[in-house]
Amino acid sequence: MTAPGLRWLPNGLTVARLVLAFAFPFLPEPARVPVFAIALVTEWADGFLARKLDVISDFGRRLDPVADKAFVLAVLTTILLEGLVTLPELVLVGIRDLAVFAACLVLLAMGKKEQLLALRPRPLGKVTTAAQFLFLGWVLIAGGAPVWLVGIAAALGTAASVDYARAFPRGPTAPPDAPSSA
Secondary structure, three states: OOOHHHOOHHHHHHHHHHHHHHHHHHOOHHHHHHHHHHHHHHHHHHHHHHHHOOOOOHHHHHHHHHHHHHHHHHHHHHHHHOOOOOHHHHHHHOHHHHHHHHHHHHHHHOOOHHHHHHOOOOHHHHHHHHHHHHHHHHHHHHOOOOHHHHHHHHHHHHHHHHHHHHHOOOOOOOOOOOOOOO
């Protein structure tokens, strides 16, 4: 049984991460690592609390990956503009997000809103997000990232892109985890 006063907490943490994403580029440099740490905690805590409090919602399921991607994009853009990463590094680390974004645009352009809403986070996508957060934290703390870390994030992002493509809804009633017919 959920305490009525806590039902808002998981989605509140997700919304807080979204707010942090919009604020991040404007933060003074000394505040960035602590804000990044807060975003990491909210990334873990929102889902954990939603399950623990039994308040999982469609709103939360849809907003959580948006908040994740918005935060990653905000940090990547900030560190790119400050010269801490190169554009090729940004593309490699963000390859999964670029692929998912393109797929969403295709679905919207085709008028397939239901298929778009049927897309769900995938386990490999979650591992990719963890690798992105590791990359971002490393850059924020050390001022750059080693090539091997860029490679790991890029490889996971590529694999996650393929995984999402295989799970891509094929028709009006295809479940989100349906294998492709090819």
